Amino acid sequence: MTARKHTALPKAQILIEALPWLTRHNGKIVVIKFGGNAMVDEDLKAAFAQDVVFLRQAGLKPVVVHGGGPQISAQLDRHGLVSEFKAGLRVTTPEAMDVVRMVLAGQVQRELVGLLNQHGPLAVGMTGEDAHTISATRHRPRIDGELVDIGRVGEITAIDPGAIEALLADGRIPVISSIARSADDGHVYNVNADTAAAALAAALGAETLMVLTDVEGLYEDWPNNDDVISRLTATELEKLLPELSSGMVPKMEGCLFAVRNGVNTARVLDGRVQHSILLEIFTDSGIGTMVVPDGRQHTTEGGAS
Ligand SMILES: Nc1ncnc2c1ncn2[C@@H]1O[C@H](COP(=O)(O)OP(=O)(O)O)[C@@H](O)[C@H]1O
Numbered sequence: 001m002t003a004r005k006h007t008a009l010p011k012a013q014i015l016i017e018a019l020p021w022l023t024r025h026n027g028k029i030v031v032i033k034f035g036g037n038a039m040v041d042e043d044l045k046a047a048f049a050q051d052v053v054f055l056r057q058a059g060l061k062p063v064v065v066h067g068g069g070p071q072i073s074a075q076l077d078r079h080g081l082v083s084e085f086k087a088g089l090r091v092t093t094p095e096a097m098d099v100v101r102m103v104l105a106g107q108v109q110r111e112l113v114g115l116l117n118q119h120g121p122l123a124v125g126m127t128g129e130d131a132h133t134i135s136a137t138r139h140r141p142r143i144d145g146e147l148v149d150i151g152r153v154g155e156i157t158a159i160d161p162g163a164i165e166a167l168l169a170d171g172r173i174p175v176i177s178s179i180a181r182s183a184d185d186g187h188v189y190n191v192n193a194d195t196a197a198a199a200l201a202a203a204l205g206a207e208t209l210m211v212l213t214d215v216e217g218l219y220e221d222w223p224n225n226d227d228v229i230s231r232l233t234a235t236e237l238e239k240l241l242p243e244l245s246s247g248m249v250p251k252m253e254g255c256l257f258a259v260r261n262g263v264n265t266a267r268v269l270d271g272r273v274q275h276s277i278l279l280e281i282f283t284d285s286g287i288g289t290m291v292v293p294d295g296r297q298h299t300t301e302g303g304a305s
C-alpha cells in the first residue's frame with residue numbers, strides 16, 4: 001500500500017526548516033524597537049504583534065521598546081507647540097515633556113499592548129520610570145563645538161533590568177516606553193527610543209537587537225542611491241558614523257553600543273515589510289542591515305547571527 005499524499009506537507013517542511021533557528025534562539029532575549037514611522041499602518045501593526053507573539057510562543061523572550069516620533073509631533077501640533085529637532089533629538093520643554101509622556105505611555109504603548117494581548121494575556125506595558133528601569137541625566141549635545149540645551153532630553157546613566165527580567169520570567173512580553181527618571185532632579189526625561197532599546201538590549205544580555213524603521217536598512221550612499229549595506233562589523237560602522245544623518249544616527253550608534261556591550265547582532269530592518277521579524281530570525285534570506293562584533297565576518301549555519 002502506498003503512503004497517502006498529504007497536501008499540508010509543504011507546511012511541515014517550512015516548519016522544519018526553521019528548526020535550527022528555533023534551537024539556536026531558544027530562551028534568548030530579543031529586544032525589538034518598533035519605530036514611529038513604521039507604526040502608522042494598521043495591517044503592519046497587527047502583523048508586528050503576530051510576529052512578536054510567535055517569537056514568544058517559539059521559546060524566545062521578546063522585549064518591545066517603542067518610539068512614537070510622528071505621533072508626538074502630531075499631538076504637539078494639536079496643542080499649538082512646535083516640534084524642533086537638534087542633533088536628531090526633539091527639543092523638549094517641560095510642557096512638551098507632558099505631551100511626550102502622554103503620547104508614548106498613554107497612547108502608543110497602550111495600543112501595542114492591546115494588539116499583543118489579542119493573542120493572550122502576554123504583554124505588560126511600562127515606562128523607563130517604572131522600578132528605576134531607565135535613569136537619565138540632562139543631555140546636552142555638542143553642536144559645532146558648543147554644548148546646547150535641548151530641555152528635558154535624557155542621557156541614560158543607568159539601567160536596572162530587574163522589572164523586565166521578572167516579567168520575562170513570568171512569560172510576559174514587556175512593552176517599554178522610552179521615558180526615564182533623573183536621580184539628580186526627579187524630573188522625567190525624553191529619551192530617543194533607539195538609544196533606549198540599545199541600552200536595554202545590552203543590560204539584558206540580549207542575543208539580538210532589532211530596530212524596525214521605514215527604510216530597507218542602512219543605505220551605503222543615502223540619499224543618492226538605495227544600495228543597502230547588508231552586513232558590517234562594529235569597526236566598519238564606527239568609521240561610517242560621522243557620515244550619517246538624522247534618524248539613522250541614534251539607530252546606528254545604538255547598534256554599535258549594543259554589539260560592543262555583549263549583544264551578538266544588531267539589525268536595522270524594514271518595518272514596512274510584513275513579518276520582517278520572522279523573515280530575519282527564522283530564515284537565511286535575512287533582510288536589512290546586520291551589525292556584528294569585530295572578528296565575526298561570516299554567517300554561521302542555523303541563524304544569521
Ligand atoms: N544612510 C542612511 N540609510 C537609511 N536611512 C537614512 C540614512 N541616513 C538618514 N536616513 C534617514 O533616517 C530615517 C530613519 O530614521 P527615523 O525617521 O528616526 O526612523 P524611526 O521613526 O523608525 O525611528 C530614514 O527614513 C531616512 O530618511
Ligand SMILES: CC(=O)N[C@@H](CCC(=O)OP(=O)(O)O)C(=O)O
Nearest residue numbers: 035036067068069089090192193
Ligand atoms: C529625545 C527624542 O528625540 N525622543 C523621541 C522619542 C520617541 C522616538 O524616539 O520615536 P521614533 O523612534 O518613532 O523616532 C521624540 O521625542 O520623538
